[in-house]
Amino acid sequence: MSARKEILDKVRKAVEGAPEVEIPRDYRTTIPHDDLVAHFAERVDDYRAIVHVLPSAEVPALVAKVTEGRRMIVPEGVTLAVAQVVPEDELLTADGVLTGCAVAIAETGTIVLDAGPDQGRRALTLVPDYHLCVVRADQIVSGVPEAVARLDPSRPLTWISGPSATSDIELNRVEGVHGPRTLEVIVST
Amino acid sequence: MSVFIGMPGDFPANSAKAVQNSQLRFNLRKATHTIRGKRATVVGELPDWAELRAAGKAIKDHTLRHLDRYLVQLEEAVQRAGGQVHWARDAAEANRIVTDLVRQTGETEVVKVKSMATQEIGLNEHLAEHGITAYETDLAELIVQLGDDFPSHILVPAIHRNRSEIREIFLAKMGDAPADLTDEPAALAEAARLHLRERFLRSKVAISGANFMIAETGTCVVLESEGNGRMCLTLPETLISVVGIEKLLPTWRDLEVFLQLLPRSSTGERMNPYTSTWTGSTEGQTFHLVLLDNGRTNVLADEVGRQALRCIRCSACLNVCPVYERAGGHAYGSVYPGPIGAILTPQLRGLGSDLDASLPYASTLCGACFEVCPVAIDIPEVLVDLRAKVAHPRAERAGMRVAGWVLAKEVRLAKAQRLASRFRKLVPKRLPGPLSAWTDTRDLPDIPKESFREWWARNERA
Numbered sequence: 172m173s174a175r176k177e178i179l180d181k182v183r184k185a186v187e188g189a190p191e192v193e194i195p196r197d198y199r200t201t202i203p204h205d206d207l208v209a210h211f212a213e214r215v216d217d218y219r220a221i222v223h224v225l226p227s228a229e230v231p232a233l234v235a236k237v238t239e240g241r242r243m244i245v246p247e248g249v250t251l252a253v254a255q256v257v258p259e260d261e262l263l264t265a266d267g268v269l270t271g272c273a274v275a276i277a278e279t280g281t282i283v284l285d286a287g288p289d290q291g292r293r294a295l296t297l298v299p300d301y302h303l304c305v306v307r308a309d310q311i312v313s314g315v316p317e318a319v320a321r322l323d324p325s326r327p328l329t330w331i332s333g334p335s336a337t338s339d340i341e342l343n344r345v346e347g348v349h350g351p352r353t354l355e356v357i358v359s360t
Numbered sequence: 361m362s363v364f365i366g367m368p369g370d371f372p373a374n375s376a377k378a379v380q381n382s383q384l385r386f387n388l389r390k391a392t393h394t395i396r397g398k399r400a401t402v403v404g405e406l407p408d409w410a411e412l413r414a415a416g417k418a419i420k421d422h423t424l425r426h427l428d429r430y431l432v433q434l435e436e437a438v439q440r441a442g443g444q445v446h447w448a449r450d451a452a453e454a455n456r457i458v459t460d461l462v463r464q465t466g467e468t469e470v471v472k473v474k475s476m477a478t479q480e481i482g483l484n485e486h487l488a489e490h491g492i493t494a495y496e497t498d499l500a501e502l503i504v505q506l507g508d509d510f511p512s513h514i515l516v517p518a519i520h521r522n523r524s525e526i527r528e529i530f531l532a533k534m535g536d537a538p539a540d541l542t543d544e545p546a547a548l549a550e551a552a553r554l555h556l557r558e559r560f561l562r563s564k565v566a567i568s569g570a571n572f573m574i575a576e577t578g579t580c581v582v583l584e585s586e587g588n589g590r591m592c593l594t595l596p597e598t599l600i601s602v603v604g605i606e607k608l609l610p611t612w613r614d615l616e617v618f619l620q621l622l623p624r625s626s627t628g629e630r631m632n633p634y635t636s637t638w639t640g641s642t643e644g645q646t647f648h649l650v651l652l653d654n655g656r657t658n659v660l661a662d663e664v665g666r667q668a669l670r671c672i673r674c675s676a677c678l679n680v681c682p683v684y685e686r687a688g689g690h691a692y693g694s695v696y697p698g699p700i701g702a703i704l705t706p707q708l709r710g711l712g713s714d715l716d717a718s719l720p721y722a723s724t725l726c727g728a729c730f731e732v733c734p735v736a737i738d739i740p741e742v743l744v745d746l747r748a749k750v751a752h753p754r755a756e757r758a759g760m761r762v763a764g765w766v767l768a769k770e771v772r773l774a775k776a777q778r779l780a781s782r783f784r785k786l787v788p789k790r791l792p793g794p795l796s797a798w799t800d801t802r803d804l805p806d807i808p809k810e811s812f813r814e815w816w817a818r819n820e821r822a
């Protein structure tokens with residue numbers, strides 16, 4: 172007998188006659204919040220990421236400023252300009268990457284990437300040591316349920332909450348093990 | 361389950377050794393109390409925690425009730441998305457499948473993301489026997505692997521090691537560790553970063569587990585902190601994920617519950633730094649999913665015990681357990697330590713050995729584990745049920761004593777500390793935090809002697 176059939180048969184036998192289970196969904200699926208942008212910024216800051224909130228007209232100047240002197244990878248869907256752009260095949264030696272995002276979550280200070288045109292393939296935001304992410308205010312949702320509803324599971328998703336970190340040595344938090352050591356987030360309002 | 365991981369002997373003997381290890385006890389106490397506090401804070405932030413927990417429990421129970429249907433649905437979805445699905449009845453079969461898959465790539469090295477399922481089946485050892493070297497990439501797993509050691513905590517597997525031990529392990533075993541390596545955590549993490557970076561870029565094959573699989577979409581989900589998971593999931597040409605059949609969730613939407621329950625229960629964070637989801641073959645990668653039974657269908661057949669399959673491996677129950685805190689993870693003799701290990705291991709492996717028969721007694725039945733469990737597993741209920749099934753008089757006698765003994769030893773130690781400071785000499789000087797906490801018995805958690813006695817009395821009568 173194949174392993175597949177044997178396992179499925181064993182499962183069927185094991186649960187035979189077991190009661191049906193209703194799933195109560197009494198938890199909050201929306202979490203109303205007066206100021207989503209401020210809430211998001213505060214929660215991102217909690218992870219020791221750098222965060223700025225400013226009007227969209229001022230974003231290009233800030234992007235130029237914070238990327239100065241850095242050799243940046245910029246996926247093709249990004250409309251913002253940086254001084255020194257390096258091609259994707261120089262991923263290993265690039266100083267940083269500039270991306271947009273798919274969704275951001277205020278409650279948890281999370282940005283979610285879905286490998287869209289302004290984010291590129293997953294390795295781009297992983298290998299360089301610096302990740303600059305520009306979030307539009309209308310991309311921020313209040314909580315996890317709204318984010319899950321907005322996302323497309325057929326795309327590869329990366330949920331990012333602060334910089335890479337470990338607490339494996341005596342529970343001391345150390346930022347930046349394998350992912351970017353610095354995460355900088357600009358919220359464009 | 362044929363692979364034996366951990367110490368030989370039984371729980372009483374193992375924990376007796378552990379209780380005498382002051383370093384282990386100090387580290388464990390610090391770790392469990394720190395995480396416990398963080399968890400309580402972030403759980404307290406959510407006014408709907410009870411509702412999330414009820415939903416999490418019900419989603420898991422519903423999935424288990426229809427596990428056959430959802431497994432088939434998952435298989436179809438993964439295949440539709442270009443992935444290949446394999447089924448493994450037991451550890452030997454899973455190891456064989458993975459080894460063959462690696463061989464087909466022609467590679468002799470693989471990188472690994474921390475995965476309890478592959479530890480459970482002893483995959484690294486099996487690969488080694490077949491000439492394939494598996495490199496653990498999680499920092500703690502790396503420490504454990506280089507130190508030729510066993511994990512002692514689900515979440516912080518190297519919690520029994522302090523920084524100077526880790527430095528020594530790196531210097532002795534890492535090969536490329538800088539000669540002037542200090543024992544600063546940041547320096548140690550940096551050494552691991554450099555050590556592994558080149559390996560990530562070079563490796564063609566990665567092996568992972570998964571925290572969740574979504575039947576509806578065929579999506580796999582991995583939560584992590586360091587980015588080693590992303591490296592393994594993203595960079596290699598071939599990805600092989602070994603996942604227990606109970607890790608299934610029916611719908612994409614169900615993640616809205618578990619992505620709230622797991623990080624907060626586990627690391628005590630609102631969200632862990634990185635969560636990756638992928639569906640089938642992604643960005644040109646070859647993807648294999650190995651579905652593992654290895655005793656899970658036996659657990660499923662047990663009306664009381666099957667709730668253990670709801671476990672999402674958050675480790676919250678370890679961090680509140682007075683017995684775990686004193687005995688340490690190694691005493692449980694399996695990859696699943698603490699309260700969940702005490703109910704899961706004997707069910708997966710059967711009650712045949714002394715160790716497994718003694719595990720249901722590695723508890724005072726104080727109930728703290730049940731209270732913190734994000735999927736409301738009634739661990740005391742399962743323990744009592746398993747105790748009734750143990751038909752091994754020697755283990756029973758030994759086991760009866762163990763929880764009480766471990767706790768009594770703690771009280772004796774505490775008294776000794778109050779009377780004399782000699783014990784302080786055993787505490788490494790470099791450990792942070794006020795050492796005075798050690799001599800302050802008010803810091804010791806309440807020792808739930810009563811519930812143990814009550815249970816004992818009840819069973820004596822029965």
Ligand code: SF4
Nearest residue numbers: 671672674675677733
């Ligand atoms: S039994 Fe519950 S508390 Fe313990 S690890 Fe599993 S899910 Fe977490």
